[in-house]
Amino acid sequence: MSPHRTDGAPGPGAGTGRGRTARTRRWAASGRTVRTPLTAPQRFLLAGSFLITLGSFAVLPYMSVLLHQRLGLGLGTVGLVLAVASLIQFAGGVVAGPVTGRIGLRRAMLLALALRTAGFAAFVPGLTSPVLAVGALLLVSAGAALYLPANKAYLVEGASEERRPRLLSASGSAFNAGMALGPPAAAPLVMGSPGVLFSCVTVLFALVAAGHALLPGGAAGGPADGTTDGSSATTGAGRAPESGAQRPGPSPFVVTVLSVYAFMFFQHYLALYAVPRTSAAFYGAVLTGYAVLLVVGQPLLAERVAALSYPAALRWGFGSMALGMAAIGAGGHAGIAVGGALLCLGEIVLFLQNDLEALARSSAAPASVFGRQRLAAGIGAFASGVVGGQLYGAAESAGSARGFWAVVGLQCLLLPVLLLRRRRAARDPEGSRAGAG
Template sequence: MPLTASQVFLLGASFLITLGSFAVLPYMSVLLHVRFGLGLGVVGAVLAVASLVQFSGGVVGAALAARIGLRATMLVALAVRTAGFAAFVPGLTRPLVAVGALFLVSCGAALYLPANKAYLVAGYGHERRPGLLAASGSAFNAGIALGPPAAAPFVLTSPAGLFTGVAVLFALVGAGHALLPGVADEKGERTEEKAEESAEGGAKVGAASGHQDDANPSALSTPSALPPFALTVLAVYVFMFFQHYLALYAVPRTSTAFYGTVLMGYAILLVVAQPLSARRLAALPYATALRIGFGAMAVGTAVLALGGRAGIAVGAVLLCLGEIVLFLKNDLEALDRSSAPAATVFGRQRLAAGLGAFAAAVVGGQLYGAAERASAVPVFWLLVSAQAVVLPALLVVCVAGTRRRARARARRRAGGELVGARHPR
């Protein structure tokens, strides 16, 4: 089925929105530190809080979409972001205004994405959702790849013109959204059969294996046992170590040009491969996708520890594979399991991503600093690799324990009711 005009517009808007955003946001640390003279500690705190707002605020965006609708929510979000980028112009001489503008932009991003994704997949079932979400991810990532190099000549020489241009771009994109037809955010398609599978999957596994899942947490690697929200937290947590610290690691060991080439190749691979693999990934069992995704991240970060051009390039390719598999599959699984509106599901997934990104920023700085002081930076990547293996396994063990306790409580209640029935008062 071909894309509708509204879907084509939304995909194009997704590209333009990230193009404009990433023409500015990657350089915020430079502007805050170099232009305004803020300390790196203050800059780090500001960026960490802004990132947390941008991700976790998706829950607020979902609630707003439930109240005023998808199109209206996107319009509000774009108005907020337009105001934020416009406020950067007077903020060039007032640091507090610039920080306020950054938070406005972050709030707008939080409101926009759940409504955008929900509008894109509204009215489409399991067959079309993977391709649509993959195309959306490719559009966003293409903008992310092109935004920083497009803005590089203007960031320090004419930032006022850059911010004005981005604000105008967002205003035009917002005007286009006003012409979109209204679309209802439908409830999830979780059927009774799916609900029963989710609730009783563990019991079926236990029955088939003589209840061995009580003692064998690996039996919980069935799709019904593992929560997509928690796995999204873990996936983003592991991935953001790569996102935050590859530059610090790669540039001194290779060159700025090589690092830029790796990032461009990463973006191209992501943009091309995700839509091509969407259908196969949607058909892949959830447990298998988790093994592939976290396995790729574990091996990729371990390869980064080798250093050199080959190690960094191969590690980046493996991390890209992990991102493609885990990020898309977790969203699809969350949608399939939920009976909530799609915007609500995407809002929760953004919250999960925000928690993972925030944790990576906090933990990663400490780990990388310690490794650097010990002159053993490659060990940092080995520790990240170990986390990609250990943390999902710990989640499986926690789910196993939770299910064992739930079954024990259920058996105790059933036993009490049976005793009451045999010995009525």
């Protein structure tokens, strides 16, 4: 990736100014972002994000096993329940904007944590009742739908635009660390003593919720940022978006759909491909290494990623994913490990840039922006699941699972080309009219 330019020379996408946002130009001119220490509320939110994800992923990855083996639900029913829960968790993010606008960000987080705490508590008696267990899962999913956009909005509300990449990348690292540690931490209890596990998670969420009740009514940036408990009509920096609505280019919502769509092929189907060709232990090591790389790499690369123009970010992100898919398709321990590292780089670039671009282009409150981004992620994950199952099945029937990764890699190569071609097509008529004038 291109580092910050400190000599005033044009960076990626400069020259004609194509795809170069005001944010990128300003950072390229300043050369370095001043590091402002995190406030106490921001540090608490990041710690809380880790604990919340740790508790959630201590149980949610095992949900299919609990529903099927312990409660006796058929696999078809289990799949339907999990699909509905995922839909609520992702698509439900769109209600975060209206809710936070009415009751404020802190109260929205408290409401979300109350729903999740009640849901995990209901799992304890639900271990003998499928109806209670399904209801508990839906409560947990509804709480997640509301909490995640409100959490990220509270974190960046009132923060300057230059501080957003650091805050969002730190938030992503906290969530990913919890996701990585949750399943192994719960493994000794999940089947033998699930009641104890759910009780512990319930207590954890109750304690985290109590901590949220002590947060200041303003944003995490503190009263000096001039924000109040709620959502402003401007972006998180307290100003209108920088010509994003007038700037032609791929929609961050569409790019997020396609980014998650491409990434989830790796997430969903690597196990089917890697375990028979290597081992379950090696697959677990790849996932652990991926999580560590993501947790460490996100904060380290945040400012460099943010300094890229959006078109450059699409080329770097999707290009890294394409190379990663090709490496996985090459097979072997080295190919799968290298492929995972390249997919991690693609995730870091695309997911952070999509959030930053969505914030910069929108005049809506941050909670509404993050809610729409969650919806986009849900659409992408759903599409990837539908397409990927058919595609992987066809590749296996043809006797070449490697062909699956080749096709997916080709998609990753074509996506930025198609997205940026639409961008040029949208700009060319303006240039034609100007030339005719």
